[in-house]
Amino acid sequence: MLEKLPDALGQALHGQRAGLDKITFNKLSLRTGTAAIEVRSVAFADHAPIPADYTADGSGASPPLSWTNVPSAAASLVLIVEDADAPTPQPLVHAIAVDLPSGDGSLADAALKGPKHAGAGLKAGLNSFMRAGWLPPDPPPGHGVHRYCFQVFALAKGPAFEGTPGRDAVQDALAERGIASGMLIGTYERDTSVKVEDPAAALARKPVGR
Numbered sequence: 001m002l003e004k005l006p007d008a009l010g011q012a013l014h015g016q017r018a019g020l021d022k023i024t025f026n027k028l029s030l031r032t033g034t035a036a037i038e039v040r041s042v043a044f045a046d047h048a049p050i051p052a053d054y055t056a057d058g059s060g061a062s063p064p065l066s067w068t069n070v071p072s073a074a075a076s077l078v079l080i081v082e083d084a085d086a087p088t089p090q091p092l093v094h095a096i097a098v099d100l101p102s103g104d105g106s107l108a109d110a111a112l113k114g115p116k117h118a119g120a121g122l123k124a125g126l127n128s129f130m131r132a133g134w135l136p137p138d139p140p141p142g143h144g145v146h147r148y149c150f151q152v153f154a155l156a157k158g159p160a161f162e163g164t165p166g167r168d169a170v171q172d173a174l175a176e177r178g179i180a181s182g183m184l185i186g187t188y189e190r191d192t193s194v195k196v197e198d199p200a201a202a203l204a205r206k207p208v209g210r
Helices: 007-012 167-177 199-205
Strands: 038-040 065-068 076-083 092-101 105-107 146-155 178-188
Touching: 038 146, 065 146, 076 167, 092 167, 146 167, 167 178
Parallel strands: 038 178
Antiparallel strands: 038 065, 065 105, 076 092, 076 146, 146 178
């Protein structure tokens, strides 16, 4: 959807970014549990580019993920994917999955329900488009590199999430019962090598009809 925005707009918004300090992983204080969980993907390394097939420029499937070193005291897990570089006051939520089984685990390709994928039946929360599922990376052209933060949290025993919770409800639960967390960051930047002519410039050169 955002691929149709002009590069000039993305460049104008280049300095406007939510910030890595505002993602859920960095807003919560889990003490010694922070970064205890190791999150990986066979599709990309930490802080490396996400293959285009897992974005809005490809099939839009959610990438495969795995996590290890989950504390034995964990009763369930939560996955939150946020774009730290969205030109919005808060990071853009790309996916929330709650009540995942405790312990080491993984998600296959397209496990999260998306625009073109049915998903694996996970209990999803609301993304920033108020939909329950995966929102593929879709950065504005010309805005530069975006960091997509795949965050896994371990929760102590407590009630299951009701309905389709949003980020606020999930963060409230994590503040009360979160005991460990881990994060994998993948990057993506739209290719701006193909330039789209400014409509105003094209109109200025168009011969005036008689």
